Amino acid sequence: MFLLFFIVHWLKIMLPFLAQMGLEENLHETLSFTEKILSGLEHLQGLNEEDIQVGFTPKEAVYQEDKMVLYRFQPVVESPLPIPVLIVYALVNRPYMVDLQEGRSLVANLLKLGLDVYLIDWGYPSRGDRWLTLEDYLSGYLNTCVDVICQRSQQEKITLLGVCQGGTFSLCYASLFPEKVKNLVVMVAPVDFEQPSTLLNARGGCTLGAEAVDIDLMVDAMGNIPGDYLNLEFLMLKPLQLGYQKYLDVPDIMEDEAKLLNFLRMEKWIFDSPDQAGETYRQFLKDFYQQNKLIKGEVMIGDRRVDLHNLTMPILNLYAEKDHLVAPASSLALGDYLPENSDYTVQSFPVGHIGMYVSGKVQRDLPPAIVHWLQERQ
Amino acid sequence: MESTSKTWTELMTPFSQFWLESSSQAWKNWFDLMAQGGAMASPNQTFESLPQQFQQSQQFYGEMLKLSFQAWQSIWPKLTANGSGQADLQGYLEQLQTQIQQYASGTQTLQGDLDGLWQYYLKEVQKFSQLWLSTWQSSIAPLGKLPTGDVYAWLDLNNLYGDALYSKNLGSFMRSPLLGPSREMNGKLLGAFDDWVKLSQAMADYQLLEADIQYRGFAALMEDLLAQAKEDKPVKTWKEFQQRWAIAADQVFEAAFCEEKNLKIRGKFINALNRYRIQQQSILEAWLKTFNLPTRSEVDEIHQTIYQLRKEVKSLKKRLGETETNPG
Numbered sequence: 001m002f003l004l005f006f007i008v009h010w011l012k013i014m015l016p017f018l019a020q021m022g023l024e025e026n027l028h029e030t031l032s033f034t035e036k037i038l039s040g041l042e043h044l045q046g047l048n049e050e051d052i053q054v055g056f057t058p059k060e061a062v063y064q065e066d067k068m069v070l071y072r073f074q075p076v077v078e079s080p081l082p083i084p085v086l087i088v089y090a091l092v093n094r095p096y097m098v099d100l101q102e103g104r105s106l107v108a109n110l111l112k113l114g115l116d117v118y119l120i121d122w123g124y125p126s127r128g129d130r131w132l133t134l135e136d137y138l139s140g141y142l143n144t145c146v147d148v149i150c151q152r153s154q155q156e157k158i159t160l161l162g163v164c165q166g167g168t169f170s171l172c173y174a175s176l177f178p179e180k181v182k183n184l185v186v187m188v189a190p191v192d193f194e195q196p197s198t199l200l201n202a203r204g205g206c207t208l209g210a211e212a213v214d215i216d217l218m219v220d221a222m223g224n225i226p227g228d229y230l231n232l233e234f235l236m237l238k239p240l241q242l243g244y245q246k247y248l249d250v251p252d253i254m255e256d257e258a259k260l261l262n263f264l265r266m267e268k269w270i271f272d273s274p275d276q277a278g279e280t281y282r283q284f285l286k287d288f289y290q291q292n293k294l295i296k297g298e299v300m301i302g303d304r305r306v307d308l309h310n311l312t313m314p315i316l317n318l319y320a321e322k323d324h325l326v327a328p329a330s331s332l333a334l335g336d337y338l339p340e341n342s343d344y345t346v347q348s349f350p351v352g353h354i355g356m357y358v359s360g361k362v363q364r365d366l367p368p369a370i371v372h373w374l375q376e377r378q
Numbered sequence: 379m380e381s382t383s384k385t386w387t388e389l390m391t392p393f394s395q396f397w398l399e400s401s402s403q404a405w406k407n408w409f410d411l412m413a414q415g416g417a418m419a420s421p422n423q424t425f426e427s428l429p430q431q432f433q434q435s436q437q438f439y440g441e442m443l444k445l446s447f448q449a450w451q452s453i454w455p456k457l458t459a460n461g462s463g464q465a466d467l468q469g470y471l472e473q474l475q476t477q478i479q480q481y482a483s484g485t486q487t488l489q490g491d492l493d494g495l496w497q498y499y500l501k502e503v504q505k506f507s508q509l510w511l512s513t514w515q516s517s518i519a520p521l522g523k524l525p526t527g528d529v530y531a532w533l534d535l536n537n538l539y540g541d542a543l544y545s546k547n548l549g550s551f552m553r554s555p556l557l558g559p560s561r562e563m564n565g566k567l568l569g570a571f572d573d574w575v576k577l578s579q580a581m582a583d584y585q586l587l588e589a590d591i592q593y594r595g596f597a598a599l600m601e602d603l604l605a606q607a608k609e610d611k612p613v614k615t616w617k618e619f620q621q622r623w624a625i626a627a628d629q630v631f632e633a634a635f636c637e638e639k640n641l642k643i644r645g646k647f648i649n650a651l652n653r654y655r656i657q658q659q660s661i662l663e664a665w666l667k668t669f670n671l672p673t674r675s676e677v678d679e680i681h682q683t684i685y686q687l688r689k690e691v692k693s694l695k696k697r698l699g700e701t702e703t704n705p706g
Contacts, residue, residue, distance in 0.1 A: 066688075130678065131685040140692075202636045203644070212645040214652065221652040221659070223678065239631060240624035248620060 040254020052264045055096040057108050059119070063148045067123030068141045070148060072116075073099075073107055080116040081371075081378055083182050084153045086145060087119045088173075090165035091137070091280065092230055094272050095121050097357050098163065101265055104358045109367035115374070118149055124274040130223045132277040134284065135302035138173050146173075146180050157182035159374060164188050164326065164353075168288065171334070172301060175310040183377050185316045185370055188356055190326045192333030194292045199237045200325055204289035215285045219278040227273030237324060266358070295337050308334070314343035314377045316370065322352045345373060563664055570657035573650065580643075580650040587643050591634045595627030602626050 063070040087107070089095035098119065099107040110117050120142065125132065149158050159182055162170025167189020174181040195201040205212035218225065235242045253259040287293045287300075299306040315338065319331035328348065338344055347369055351359045356366070602622055603613055613619050634640050663673040 127677070128681050128684065131682050136689075197636055199632050199635055202641060205645075208638060208641055208645060210645075210649075212641045214645075214649045217649055217652040217656070221655040223674075237632070238628045240627050245620060245624040248617065 036251050036255045040251060040260065043254060043257045043260055047261075047264070052261065052268050054101065054265055054268060055099045056102050057099050057105060057111065062118075062152065063145065065141060065144060067125065067129065068145075069121045069123065070145045071119045071121060072152075073111055073119065075116055076111045077114045080111075080114050081374065082116075082153070083155055083157065083159050083374070083378055084116040084118055084149050085110065085159045085161050085185075085374075086149055087117065088142065088160055088162040088166035088170045089120065089122070090163060090169075091122055091276060092165060092227075092273060094269060094274070095119055097269055100269065100358060101262065104262075104360075104363065106357060106363065106367060109363055110371065113367055113371040115371060116153065118145070120145055122274070125224055125277040126275075127223060130278045133279045133302075134172075137280060138169060138301050139176065139304070142169065142173050143177060143180075146177070150180065155182075156180070159183040159185065161185040161187065161370070162189055165190070165284075168294065171294070171308065171311065172299065172306045174313060175306045175308060176301060176304055178310050178312055181313050183314050183316070183374060184311065185318065185373075186331070186334070187318045188320050188323055188326045188331065188353055189317070189334075190288070190330045191337075192292065192295050192330045193289050195327045195330050198324070198327040198330070200234075201289060201327070201330075203233065203236075204285060206289055206292065209290045212290075213285075215282055215290070219282045222278070224278050225276040225281045227275050230276065231271055231273050234325070266354075295333060297337075308337040309339050311338055311342070315345070316373050317344070317346045318356070318366065318369070319346070319348050320353055320356050321348050321350050322355070325353045343377075563661070566657065566661045566664055570654070570661055573654040573657045577647075577650040577654045580647040583643050584647040587634075587640055591631055592627070594634070595623075595630040598630050599623045599626040 058074040059071040060074070061069050062072045087095070087098055089098065099105045102108070107117055107119070122137070122141070146158060146160075150156060157180055160170040160174060162168070162185070164187070167186035168191070170184060170186055171189065171191070174184050193201055193204075194206050196207050203212060205215075210216070222229075250260075250263065253263060287298075291298070293299045294306065295308070297305065297307045297309070315334070317331060317334055319326070319328050321328060323331075332346065335344055335346065349356060349359075349362045349366060351362055356362055599622060603619075606613055606622075613622060635644065659674060663675060666673045
């Protein structure tokens, strides 16, 4: 429905342009353009929310606690690697990004290469979850999931694959429970939050603290932090490119239903943002973004301190070279805080943050890089 | 060339006007989103509502894009004809900035007029007040239908008593907002008004900053277009134009908001918004209490208790499980 509005509006705006540039004289181009729009509108009219399917790889829920669900994806090879992999996604946005659609699925590629893959879905926090803390998420839900997987797979340790904020969580967890983590893979994970030239960090208060945004005040005012507020914050990092420019290319893909659905799936993911549990948001923004406590060894999860020197397991750090959300420098800082002689590998990809999940080239190179690295450390 | 100059002049007013409107609209949407945030119950609602908000913003940006393109089309022939494009551009930008400054001074004047502000504030909160006021009025209306059939005598007597014994001495004293049964509500209303004034000021500052950034973004775009033209690669299509505009403007936006002075202006605005929201909730809670309805604080308290109990149950279950597994 939105796209229909958009197209009509787009035509309203753009027709004067086309007229001005003399395109009305170019009958062929104008007709071709009109055909695209009309054909696209037909596709749009036939689509509804159910058509925008995401998460196509078969999976089963193996554990559920409150709103959190632990899924196991159906293995596709006869004998997967014995150590299972648990994907820990961020609380911001939904985890189906790692399994968006056929041909754009990190999960599907990892399965094909012989991994046994689990995924945590944190769910949509409601007002009743306003008091959930980082301790509940890490020492509670995440720790229980690790225990469940260990029990199911008859292993003492598993591999964690932490994505974005989930990567930061995985670092904290592995520091608190190193005995349960065989290998640690972090992907576009922020580590050093003092990045004044990265807009997300600057707006989060990495230099000014409460003067940039008073998190206590915000949580007190709102309880849970609305997902729509976070969406807007992310879009305001590149307001014109993300809020306007990308839609101008839509008419070019509208006549191709498959491409249109790809676009809509990404739209669905972008705007499918759960609210953030108030107390968790308070601690994450204050301790990580504003006071950069992770690299200082000052983060407290409950009464336990996160010390990156506890990360004695092999670590693979994957980052995106053009990431505007998590600066490469932020991820790369991890190497400076690990114990000496760590088994630490870094690999980068020439894409942005989202490109790490959906770029065809990255999906060709990234899963084999992870699996190859893990195979050497089973 | 004649017709080009005419178009150029005609473009000035609507373009800058729309610039300001787009900024205001964008922030109105921001407010709406903040207000609606808590009400977003399902992911589907979230998915649908935000694009709608953006559709509105895009409408404004679209108009701005159109006018920018027209402005560029006016500059381009001048540049190629006599090389005066740079001067024209400068003049155009100066006019635009003047208009933005005029808008700024107008807003600041409003800030200084407390009476006007109070009136405006009351108008803003009228809908909210109406909720309890009409209920209250309807509840006291039956009092007028006294058994005597004529309430006016009673009212006169009441007024006499009020004027003679109350208003002239104790009444004026009791009308102090810091005394009497309405003390708490008066305090909350005054506090909300105070925070609303601060929010208005912070918002005006922020809008000025936004306008300045938009102006600088446009200037960067024009510089980029001129540079392209000098290299004999003039931008001729709307698509390339908008792409260059989006990139140039976003770069200016990003650089501007990484500067501490601008971050402080934005922070002041967001913090003021949250302070005002807390004040509003406080007033609302006072009224909810009056009508014996549950307040957000009470619901939060219940949620917190449930959360703590849930944790306790989980912990007990875990210990029970461990005991059952290892009875010794």
